[in-house]
Amino acid sequence: MKRKVTIRDVAEHVGVHHSTVSRALSPSKRDKISPAVVKKVEEAADELGYFPNIVASSLKQNRSFTVGVLIPDLTNPLFPPMIRGIQDTGEAAGYTVITANTDDEQDKELNALRIMRGRAIEGMIITTARREDRIVDECIANDIPFVLVNRTVDQDGISAVIVDDDHGVRSVLDHLVGLGHKRIAHVSGPQHASTGFGRAQAFTQCMTAHDLQGDLIEPADKYSIEEGRRAFTRLFARDKKLTAVVAANDLLALGCIDATKELGLRVPENISITGYDDIQFVDRMSPALTTVQVPKYEMGALATQKLLDMIAGDDSSASIVRMQPRLVVRESTAAASA
Amino acid sequence: MKRKVTIRDVAEHVGVHHSTVSRALSPSKRDKISPAVVKKVEEAADELGYFPNIVASSLKQNRSFTVGVLIPDLTNPLFPPMIRGIQDTGEAAGYTVITANTDDEQDKELNALRIMRGRAIEGMIITTARREDRIVDECIANDIPFVLVNRTVDQDGISAVIVDDDHGVRSVLDHLVGLGHKRIAHVSGPQHASTGFGRAQAFTQCMTAHDLQGDLIEPADKYSIEEGRRAFTRLFARDKKLTAVVAANDLLALGCIDATKELGLRVPENISITGYDDIQFVDRMSPALTTVQVPKYEMGALATQKLLDMIAGDDSSASIVRMQPRLVVRESTAAASA
DNA sequence: TGCCGTCTTGCACACGTTTGCAGAGAATCA
């Protein structure tokens, strides 16, 4: 490694004090230095190939132009579009984003937060929240600005960008009921997550509103295909007459479809299945999944903008943004079989 | 922001000098400190919730424990598993990885590199390489260690983890020829990328080895579904009798399949189509894609390990690792129609 | 001429670590 050229080298080259160079190179302090010196400093910096040591600068200012992102797992297709929204927005404002996969494990979350705090992140985007969440508590306790995405917590006074699950679930059920379904079950997501809990609640409420029995619910421990498969198997053992299943997300729905195949059922002829999220490629599967489309990129982008505003102090008010999802009808739902 | 607890706070709490705390907490220096003190320091650190300020440590040691990653687009499903392999390996060694999406645009690549250098990254993982690549040149010129993944450059003396495309393409063609196909076309990837170029070369060579005409090649400008669709349309206009097409990657293959549908052809009854990469969910599509599986996670992990070794100085020899891909036969290929 | 204000720059310290050096005890041995 070549020795790096520092602010002091530039100073020596020009014949001024290094603090003068520091000011000359800082957009906000530049006006305190005479134009002639600024020019000379800039030329010298160019000539010597100087570029600032952000590490030193971060240490001194206790600012890092870095935000941290917590996600369960990058290979879950729900997240790449969200992250892209986060990165694009952050980078446009001169921020670098660092992301950590937590696999929904608490100790990994805490560890990641520690590392990020060690790197002096200025704020956090959290997609991993449980309804009661230690990370959220830690952020509050340490005055770290944060915005929740997709999942929120039970307490209020926090900022979040989430999906209007009442609306999403209602549109699904209206669709199914409209197709003549009556015996409709729900494979719910983890109840410690607001998405799992909220969608399940919306399910029973909405079923009741349709004068239908809304207690055929089978919980999944995680949002995964395998859990969906297992949940459907249990569900079918409980009630062989059900004609439709609304799954709490697309992965669970895919698992349900796998289970139907094992059980010799056909989708949608024997049974209709719906997902939630509209992750990439579910439109090309067999059968193409009827699901609820959520604006993943936009959620990431919006949350990041909010976070940046909070960091800048432009916006200290906590707010919850509820994005409107949209039902996308494809091939996995059809009229109820008599 | 609450004041952070520093090494000095811990020292004061225990009643020793802060340098002692520093040593007690450093695995490599710990043996210079009496076990009793080490224990007390660890307890105090726990109690006070101390965690190291990596920024300060970086400054002092002139190391940032950060590596940079360049990818075209996170929402391309080829990359999340790779990134996950990179992140897992990096984090296990105490490194943080920052990634930038370049959308295959040169100025975005250069800009990203500039920012990363400002953050004093210790090395780069590059998945965006063209056969002649400015970023690679910059890294060499500035003594930045780097490892190429998936795509490599024409020059040698660099380190890369790539796929054995000769083997991959050969296994596809052996499969198709075995099914009786003779008129086989190729939708090639961008020729400025080693993957696009190499697979096209392997295609013609392999076809010749089978005594078949290997010049029915239609180039795609980018690896995208849309480009695949357009390429197949052109291909079919050139030769209506072709019975199989091998696409340079899965996205292109999906585009080809789209095009067949528009043209009223059926896969695999009228025409067989193969992909490359085996990205997530192509096994659940209709038809499920016959493709070449590449070890995405492992490639990321291996490349990162190599990079870390280079950074540590354990391994300065340039080397190219060629991963062996594996043909996965599914539903998009069948015996050639007479 | 003397006073005051403005503009520009230098000085020195701080941010939280790491580490070479030195010194204080303790242990070893003759």
Added chain:
DNA sequence: TGATTCTCTGCAAACGTGTGCAAGACGGCA
């Protein structure tokens, strides 16, 4: 017992920036 080695800890100086404070230069004005 005294000399010598060894173990452990403290001291202080860095790493490259940013910034409050003060001081010098200069001009305006009465």
